[in-house]
Amino acid sequence: MELSQRKRMILQAIVEDYIATAEPVGSRNIAKNHDLGLSAATIRNEMADLEEMGYLEKPHTSAGRIPSELGYRFYVDSLMQRYSLTVDEISGLQRTMDRKYDQLEGVISEISDVISKVTKYPAVVAFPKEKKGRVRSVRLILIEERMALVVVVTDAGVVKNRRIRFSSDIDYSAIDAVSSFISKNLAGLSAADITPARVMLMYEAMGEYGELLKIVVSFVLECLKEDYARVYIGGASNILNNPEFSDIDKAREFFSFMDSRENVGKMLSLMGDDSDNISIKIGSESGVESMKDTSIVVANYHVGDKLRGKIGIIGPTRMDYARVVSSLEMINDRLVEILGRMMGQE
Amino acid sequence: MELSQRKRMILQAIVEDYIATAEPVGSRNIAKNHDLGLSAATIRNEMADLEEMGYLEKPHTSAGRIPSELGYRFYVDSLMQRYSLTVDEISGLQRTMDRKYDQLEGVISEISDVISKVTKYPAVVAFPKEKKGRVRSVRLILIEERMALVVVVTDAGVVKNRRIRFSSDIDYSAIDAVSSFISKNLAGLSAADITPARVMLMYEAMGEYGELLKIVVSFVLECLKEDYARVYIGGASNILNNPEFSDIDKAREFFSFMDSRENVGKMLSLMGDDSDNISIKIGSESGVESMKDTSIVVANYHVGDKLRGKIGIIGPTRMDYARVVSSLEMINDRLVEILGRMMGQE
DNA sequence: GTTAGCACTCACCATCTCTGAGTGCTAACA
DNA sequence: TGTTAGCACTCAGAGATGGTGAGTGCTAAC
Numbered sequence: 001m002e003l004s005q006r007k008r009m010i011l012q013a014i015v016e017d018y019i020a021t022a023e024p025v026g027s028r029n030i031a032k033n034h035d036l037g038l039s040a041a042t043i044r045n046e047m048a049d050l051e052e053m054g055y056l057e058k059p060h061t062s063a064g065r066i067p068s069e070l071g072y073r074f075y076v077d078s079l080m081q082r083y084s085l086t087v088d089e090i091s092g093l094q095r096t097m098d099r100k101y102d103q104l105e106g107v108i109s110e111i112s113d114v115i116s117k118v119t120k121y122p123a124v125v126a127f128p129k130e131k132k133g134r135v136r137s138v139r140l141i142l143i144e145e146r147m148a149l150v151v152v153v154t155d156a157g158v159v160k161n162r163r164i165r166f167s168s169d170i171d172y173s174a175i176d177a178v179s180s181f182i183s184k185n186l187a188g189l190s191a192a193d194i195t196p197a198r199v200m201l202m203y204e205a206m207g208e209y210g211e212l213l214k215i216v217v218s219f220v221l222e223c224l225k226e227d228y229a230r231v232y233i234g235g236a237s238n239i240l241n242n243p244e245f246s247d248i249d250k251a252r253e254f255f256s257f258m259d260s261r262e263n264v265g266k267m268l269s270l271m272g273d274d275s276d277n278i279s280i281k282i283g284s285e286s287g288v289e290s291m292k293d294t295s296i297v298v299a300n301y302h303v304g305d306k307l308r309g310k311i312g313i314i315g316p317t318r319m320d321y322a323r324v325v326s327s328l329e330m331i332n333d334r335l336v337e338i339l340g341r342m343m344g345q346e
Numbered sequence: 347m348e349l350s351q352r353k354r355m356i357l358q359a360i361v362e363d364y365i366a367t368a369e370p371v372g373s374r375n376i377a378k379n380h381d382l383g384l385s386a387a388t389i390r391n392e393m394a395d396l397e398e399m400g401y402l403e404k405p406h407t408s409a410g411r412i413p414s415e416l417g418y419r420f421y422v423d424s425l426m427q428r429y430s431l432t433v434d435e436i437s438g439l440q441r442t443m444d445r446k447y448d449q450l451e452g453v454i455s456e457i458s459d460v461i462s463k464v465t466k467y468p469a470v471v472a473f474p475k476e477k478k479g480r481v482r483s484v485r486l487i488l489i490e491e492r493m494a495l496v497v498v499v500t501d502a503g504v505v506k507n508r509r510i511r512f513s514s515d516i517d518y519s520a521i522d523a524v525s526s527f528i529s530k531n532l533a534g535l536s537a538a539d540i541t542p543a544r545v546m547l548m549y550e551a552m553g554e555y556g557e558l559l560k561i562v563v564s565f566v567l568e569c570l571k572e573d574y575a576r577v578y579i580g581g582a583s584n585i586l587n588n589p590e591f592s593d594i595d596k597a598r599e600f601f602s603f604m605d606s607r608e609n610v611g612k613m614l615s616l617m618g619d620d621s622d623n624i625s626i627k628i629g630s631e632s633g634v635e636s637m638k639d640t641s642i643v644v645a646n647y648h649v650g651d652k653l654r655g656k657i658g659i660i661g662p663t664r665m666d667y668a669r670v671v672s673s674l675e676m677i678n679d680r681l682v683e684i685l686g687r688m689m690g691q692e
Numbered sequence: 693g694t695t696a697g698c699a700c701t702c703a704c705c706a707t708c709t710c711t712g713a714g715t716g717c718t719a720a721c722a
Numbered sequence: 723t724g725t726t727a728g729c730a731c732t733c734a735g736a737g738a739t740g741g742t743g744a745g746t747g748c749t750a751a752c
Binding site: 024026027028029040044045047048058061062063064065 | 743744745746747
Binding site: 042 | 693694695696697700701702703
């Protein structure tokens with residue numbers, strides 16, 4: 001059933017008042033504060049309808065109404081006004097983000113602090129995940145006898161390294177030869193391309209350094225396979241500024257969840273990552289039991305086809321969606337810019 | 347003034363009861379639960395003395411006594427019994443830590459989860475800091491045109507990498523030459539050794555790749571200088587299991603502090619890092635205003651002279667010190683073992 | 693269809709009292 | 723002289739009580 005224009009206005013007023021005050025909203029207050037040209041009694045009738053239709057609920061008989069999940073959903077989809085950040089907010093943001101980053105890791109981990117500072121909600125950032133990684137380059141660096149460092153650079157620009165040990169003696173020039181042999185043979189390949197047959201061929205060509213090859217290849221495969229997105233969390237304590245978390249049990253539930261980066265990562269991966277749009281999960285929509293009282297707002301960032309990741313915030317369902325969405329969009333744009341520059345795409 | 351044997355026993359009983367129950371301890375209870383062969387009245391007299399001496403305090407007239415910071419300090423220094431972990435605890439710990447770690451980063455970040463799981467308190471781990479780093483090896487890896495990866499391996503086994511861009515064209519073999527030239531010239535040097543004069547000499551020898559050299563050298567210097575210890579935090583939500591943090595303001599203070607890794611790092615660096623011993627800061631001893639209601643227990647780990655770092659926990663002043671100390675010792679030993687193996691010192 | 697009026701509900705707050713754990717002091721005991 | 727029993731006193735915390743006010747739903751009039 002369609003909502004009448006009047007019902008929409010009232011619903012919007014209720015959601016916005018509730019977001020602002022965290023207090024159940026009564027008909028009188030709406031009549032007074034928003035001049036809709038309606039009396040409290042009329043609004044009361046409409047509110048009763050809205051409640052029946054599932055958009056509102058009552059904490060108890062003699063309190064005002066609060067939006068239900070459905071109410072928020074409708075608000076977010078159809079009523080929410082675009083919020084424009086103030087000049088101060090924008091310039092503050094620019095200033096914060098306008099520093100020299102030089103490591104991918106650095107940007108990503110600091111961006112979570114930026115987000116939480118701007119939105120006043122806990123922020124989560126997923127480290128970029130490579131779509132379908134291919135090897136760009138593999139290097140071996142001897143660091144002491146029988147111990148080397150393998151550095152793998154992938155398509156997506158992700159760099160990984162690991163220390164390996166092996167049993168055969170090898171000198172500097174030999175390891176360079178091995179290194180470029182491996183690199184040449186693996187360059188451009190995806191995990192699927194590195195078949196046992198191909199490895200076998202390489203193995204035979206390697207002669208005495210076959211053992212070394214095996215270790216390196218298994219590490220490379222691991223790098224390509226890696227799907228686990230690292231997650232950074234910033235400003236988690238911000239959640240405590242919201243009265244819905246002054247109940248210590250609620251707070252504990254939240255922080256326990258956030259303690260596990262794995263949990264958070266899983267939750268993030270449940271959010272759509274298809275589009276340029278911002279996705280919002282309200283309350284139980286996230287499908288995560290212990291987050292049923294929180295909402296999650298996530299933006300996807302990507303640099304060309306290479307990097308892909310998410311930034312977002314977690315807050316109470318009673319969240320300032322309009323403001324959060326605008327802020328996230330803004331930060332996301334800026335982030336993509338920075339990453340793009342870092343990836344050398346000017 | 348020396349404490350009589352009897353006062354010591356009573357103080358110990360009070361501290362331990364208070365740690366166990368979080369309730370102020372009354373004379374009657376001590377008389378009943380610990381058979382010291384004394385009546386409640388006698389204990390009362392002694393308690394009055396202990397209070398006068400500063401070891402105990404009263405939340406209010408008709409409550410029992412709780413230990414003051416001085417009381418905890420005396421307990422920790424002189425009364426605390428060694429706690430032996432149970433067989434279950436030990437085997438659980440062994441099992442948790444007995445997995446294949448392969449990146450330094452991985453061990454360090456997971457160890458914080460282990461610590462918090464074992465102790466039930468929030469855990470902090472400082473990523474190893476190099477004492478006085480020297481360059482072991484510098485490598486340049488071309489990843490696309492005019493873009494390379496610099497990998498620096500130091501003495502301490504720390505590996506860092508950064509993407510750099512430069513304006514001159516260079517091919518694979520040339521960059522290898524540049525790479526080994528730089529590496530040879532910097533190997534074994536500390537930050538102090540890399541003087542402008544020396545860099546100038548290298549610069550002249552480099553010819554057209556001088557610009558590249560400058561970028562690389564400045565990154566190397568940064569790697570050597572880096573003093574900032576990364577910090578990992580695990581199980582922060584555990585703090586909420588302690589009744590002293592059911593006050594939301596206390597909780598917020600704690601989490602705000604923990605939100606900033608920098609804060610935590612600074613606090614850790616205030617703890618002594620001289621010895622093999624575990625150091626304990628009780629309440630305001632930490633010198634950090636917002637942590638005045640918490641205690642910090644830290645163990646130093648090191649692998650030879652190379653790696654140096656800290657693991658520890660943060661909890662309420664009413665903390666099970668005995669248990670925490672033993673657990674940390676145990677975990678620390680195990681960690682050193684793992685790191686030692688990883689660093690190839692078998 | 694809208695609104696004024698009114699009875700009713702109920703969380704919240706302040707106030708009060710009661711209870712019990714704990715203290716300090718005194719006097720008796722070993 | 724140190725220890726203990728006894729007792730009056732204190733005070734936080736838990737309930738009980740009642741008043742207040744914001745809010746509702748319903749009815750009747752506009």
